[in-house]
Amino acid sequence: MLGMIREFLNQLLSGLLFVWVGGPLWVKDYLLSELSWNVYLVREWFDQCDAELILTIPSSRQTVPDRLVWHYDAKGVVQTLHMEHGSVCDWLAPCLGNLTKKNASLFLILVWFVWKERNKRLWNGRFASLDQLAFQVTSFYHLHMSVQAPSRRVVGRRNSQWTPPCPGWLKANCDGIYDASSHSVGIGVVVRDSSGSIVGVVCSKVRWVSNPQTIEALAYRAACSLLDRFGLAPVAFESDCQHAVTTINSQGVNTSLLGRVYEDISTMLGSLRGSYLSYISWNANKVANLLDLH
Template sequence: MDVWCMGSRTLQESKFTGPNFIQVVEGVLAKCSTDEVKLFVGLARRILLRRNEVVHGGDLIHPSVLLRLTTNAITEYHLATATEEPAQVSIVEHPSRWMAPYAGWLKMNWDAALNHSQGYTGFGLVLRDSRGHLVAAQCVSKPGVLTPSGAELTGALMAVYFCKSLGLTRVQFEGDAQAAVDDINSSVRDMSSLGHVVDDIRTELQGVSLWKFTFVRRDGNRAAHLLSRFAASYAVDKISCDTPPVWLRDIICLEQIAPGE
């Protein structure tokens, strides 16, 4: 009740009761606006997560913090979906949001971030299945600041090695660096200083015929982007997590329920 009383006036003043949660939800859908329904869903999920964290020895988060986290998540979702391209643009080739791979495939999103002030480069890897569920995630920071192109290609190589270590055969690698994806998919030999990294990636791809690289806009690569920034900011050696932190779970959850193209 401490959490609900901080929500909208409709949620504060209305009493939704019933023998089961389904009827409570039906009451909310009948009496609340779309924005209020979003707030109800977000707060209900936050209450459940807070309960689980307390049961397993975590701290009890203040109701005002739950409300702020929920409203921030809703705002991020609106920002992510407000920039979708018109239907006539090739959205399938260059989507503006995260889209699940085909059934039987996995999608590996990767990204890199630079921390010039502390002298670190961070990498974020997020592996999900065709339902959008997290399979594995990893963030790594390395000393030294690479060039943007070098960081993105190094992150792509790390993603390939990570999937190879898991023995995966059907993987779509997706990143928001158009130049890196184009270099990897090109049939022309890369004669630049980063050519050896591109060669290593192509060699690994030849060993698994069903691996492919695709480009996505930044809004469709948020989970990996946030992990790479976390790694660059906190200089972590390597963190692999099957159970992601709350802030990453929120992004993955929102991308799962985002409307289809």
């Protein structure tokens, strides 16, 4: 789903969200003295698709004033489009009726975020990256779906196989492995939605760490950091290290060497509403185990 959202946003950000910032307004300004298109200027002020279409339009061989006209069809007949609905809501209602409830929700969320991004660009001069916007849409969609479906909280269940989270939830599996030859640690995190689709992945290496508890704690922090960065929630975190799960879920101040790491995890968990940690078997954590090897 994330890939679909990213592609949709890419089309909008390169087209519908294009903001005119001071280019020439009239056709005559894009013509050279010999009345041919100024190719450089056209390509400077229009995106590639529009520029190529403009350059295919034959220009007049006479110096003529610009004029505003209704667009005509292939036969040269001028037509106007008639609005059959009195408002945008009247038009939107039957469109949404053709979509499933989930797709209708996703469509409205996409439109809302596109409008917000358009306003930020136009009025504040702020530009969010495509990945950031896609993750924000995904996060809000998952949060919306979590409200629509009853939550399922299972702590301490030891599944022999990976199971998807409830609709509207994400599941993050994390693990770490020690490489004695390089004295480094490989950390793997994979985040998936209720359909099993991968939403995010982290593969990283940390040097000079050999304690198993430290390895697992760093893996948990990497997982929380990824989801906290993009505000994705709620999340069911899973790990095959029972000691780390028990320690992180415990209350009170932790004054051990890993105390600060656990504090980081708790702080980020607090911002991920409804999220929790649970222990699973090694077999149910295979994808994260494979990631940390790389």
